[in-house]
Amino acid sequence: MKDNITEEDRRSALLVRDAMERTVAGLPSVHDLVPAAVTQGRRRRARARLAIAAGIACVAGAVVFGSLTLPVGDDARTTVRPATSGTPSPHESPESAQPEPYRTPVHIEPTSDDQRSMAHLPPAERKRRTQFQQDAAVLLDKLLPDAVGLIRPVDLDVSQFQGETEDGKVFTIIFSVRPSDDGPDSKPCPSAALAVKGGSCQHATLPGGIEARALRVFADSDETMATDVHFRYGHSDVRLSINPDSAAKASAPVTSEELLTAVGDSRFLDLVRNADKHPM
Numbered sequence: 001m002k003d004n005i006t007e008e009d010r011r012s013a014l015l016v017r018d019a020m021e022r023t024v025a026g027l028p029s030v031h032d033l034v035p036a037a038v039t040q041g042r043r044r045r046a047r048a049r050l051a052i053a054a055g056i057a058c059v060a061g062a063v064v065f066g067s068l069t070l071p072v073g074d075d076a077r078t079t080v081r082p083a084t085s086g087t088p089s090p091h092e093s094p095e096s097a098q099p100e101p102y103r104t105p106v107h108i109e110p111t112s113d114d115q116r117s118m119a120h121l122p123p124a125e126r127k128r129r130t131q132f133q134q135d136a137a138v139l140l141d142k143l144l145p146d147a148v149g150l151i152r153p154v155d156l157d158v159s160q161f162q163g164e165t166e167d168g169k170v171f172t173i174i175f176s177v178r179p180s181d182d183g184p185d186s187k188p189c190p191s192a193a194l195a196v197k198g199g200s201c202q203h204a205t206l207p208g209g210i211e212a213r214a215l216r217v218f219a220d221s222d223e224t225m226a227t228d229v230h231f232r233y234g235h236s237d238v239r240l241s242i243n244p245d246s247a248a249k250a251s252a253p254v255t256s257e258e259l260l261t262a263v264g265d266s267r268f269l270d271l272v273r274n275a276d277k278h279p280m
Helices: 005-023 034-060 113-119 123-143 191-195 255-263 264-275
Strands: 150-153 159-162 172-181 202-206 209-220 225-233 236-242
Touching: 123 150, 123 159, 123 172, 123 255, 123 264, 172 264, 202 255, 209 255, 225 255, 225 264, 236 255, 236 264, 255 264
Parallel strands: none
Antiparallel strands: 150 159, 159 172, 172 236, 202 209, 209 225, 225 236
């Protein structure tokens, strides 16, 4: 049988295979993964799978790819990823979709009545809150910039999470959905946020006509900043904030625009809707 593979096909396949080998070479084995490396490894392995699929298609002659570009550099780690529905593609069966890894909670010693009460919740309610935290941690990890690090829940506070980077920075994340008071749907911008140079406050309209307020303010010190978004949903006040790592003197690596994009994602609003219907 005549070989129908052209020289261009062979060249493309070699380039893809070389890129794939360089990408996979930098990945640790599954058993050696530490929590802070899970996110990067998962994303790099996903790119490697794309390269493998492209290489096989070129060699087999079933599909010819003109070129394949793999993301390089730090640009991909500073942008919010596009929203997706989470539904498997037509070429991927639900059975082949890999489950998200369990996020081992960060343990804290209880310091408040709320935290002490959560430690003694009935098993069914504790399980419900734990599942909510797992779902929230996985989703926030997808919606927030990679610079926040791997996001894990805090075990005795249903609204608290931590983002830990590979270089050891730790950002405290607050995601709370609480019964609302009788105040306005959108709180006014505090004068303190606008009086300090570098601080900012802006209002935005989320999908569904939801009015939100985003703050970028100094927190913990005059060298570090936090980013916070607040809005009303149903009968609840919703808050998502990324706080600085004061020990490392590192500001929250999320802009107001990036945080507004995250809370406006349909998957995030679905999570909020569930928490509004079943308060915690």
